[in-house]
Amino acid sequence: MAPDEGRIDPDWRSAGERIETLLDASSAGGTLARERADQLVREVVDLYGAGLQRMVALLDPRTLDELAADELIASxxxxxxxxxxxxxxRVRAALDSVRPYLGSHGGDVDLLAVTADGVVRLRLTGSCKTCPSSSVTLELAVKDAVLAAAPETTDIVVDTEPAPSSTPDLIPADSLLAKVHSTPSPGHGTWIPVPELDDLLPGEVGGYALGGLTMLVCRIDDDLFAYRDRCPACMNSLAGVVLQRGAGSVGNAVLRCPTCGAHYDVRGAGRGLDHPADHLDPFPVLVRDGTLAVAVPVPEGAG
Incomplete structure (x- = not known):
């Protein structure tokens, strides 16, 4: 079966919120009505849980692994x-999925430990440690990938000392509404599907308006790199910019601002070649649910 065949509508991510809205509406009928509605949801969750348990018992490990690779089924x-x-x-697998993006920043990430209270401790390595966009790398790519794979996680921190690891408790059934949702936290990010990115040819630069932001996406060979449409040197738009061939190891991966002429290393996380302190703002581009998506930050105070 092709990846798109039989795929559940992506609105499943907001199913928990819709159910919670319906439960809140039931409160209009009084406390007893709300309690009965809550009990109904618990009974349905338990029923489906019992069915899933019997199905899992009948599956061979390879088939179960294949099913668990689907985000909805995994949830x-x-x-x-x-x-x-x-x-x-699961956390290690999530980190593996974002390593190509971290590699574009000349960096990597190590899992130090998962604590008993669900805190994931990581260490950024390589140039990510000092890159001005490291907070974007961590919050929008690493954190989202880890939380999607392991919603038990209570926090993600960068640490320098390993901590004792152990497996946190399993997710109770009554946490379904809190775990299966898509509402991003203010200051973090939300993933926006952009299937049009598949149409970009090698060497092309496209402009896109996503989540209230305008960004540029460059394709170099099979790799995609997304940046905010703003030159940090002159603060003007980069509209009309094209990929140019650079000197040395940069290769065919330089953006030149049409207004001020500043140059930026596309593969090097948007590092300024004329003034290293200048840095394009990058956005992670990853495949989610079989579709290319860009992580866009949610402004503080939003929601």
């Missing part, structure tokens, strides 16, 4: 404590 397995992989394994 349901996690809610009912049926996921075949422990939290540390």
């Amino acid at each position: 349901l397995l996690l809610v009912h404590g049926l996921h075949p992989h422990d939290v540390a394994t």
Whole structure:
């Protein structure tokens, strides 16, 4: 089956919020009505959980692994404590999924530990440690990937000393509404599907308006790099910019501002070649649910 065939509508991410809205509406009928509605949801969750448990018992490990690779199925397995992989394994897989993006910044990330209270401790390595965009890298790419794979996670911190690791408790069924949702936290980010990025040819630069921001996306060979449409040197738009061939190891991966002529290393996380202190603002581009998506920050105070 092709990746797009039979795919559940992506609105499943907001199913928890819609259910919670309906439960809140039931409160209009009084406390008893709300309690009955809550009990109905718990009964349905428990019923489906029991069915999932029987199905999992009949599956061979390889088939179960394939099913767990689907985000929706993985979420349901996690809610009912049926996921075949422990939290540390899932976090490592999530980090592997964002390593290509971190590599574009000349960096990497190590998992130090998962604490008993669900805190994931990481260490950024390479140039990511000092890159001005490291906070974007951590919050929009690493954190989102880890939380999607391991919603038990309570926090993600960068540490320099390993901490004792252990597996946190399984997710109870009554946390379904809190775990299966898509509302981003203010100051963090939300992933916006942009299937049009597949149409970019190698060497092309496209402009896109996403989440109230205008950004440029460059394709170099098979790699995509997204940046805010703003030159940090002159603060003007980069509209009309084209990829140019640079000197040395940069290769065919330089953006030149049409207004002030400043040059930026596309593969090097938008590092300024004329003034290293100038840095384009990058955005992670990853495949989510089989579709290319860009992580866009949510302004503080939003929501």
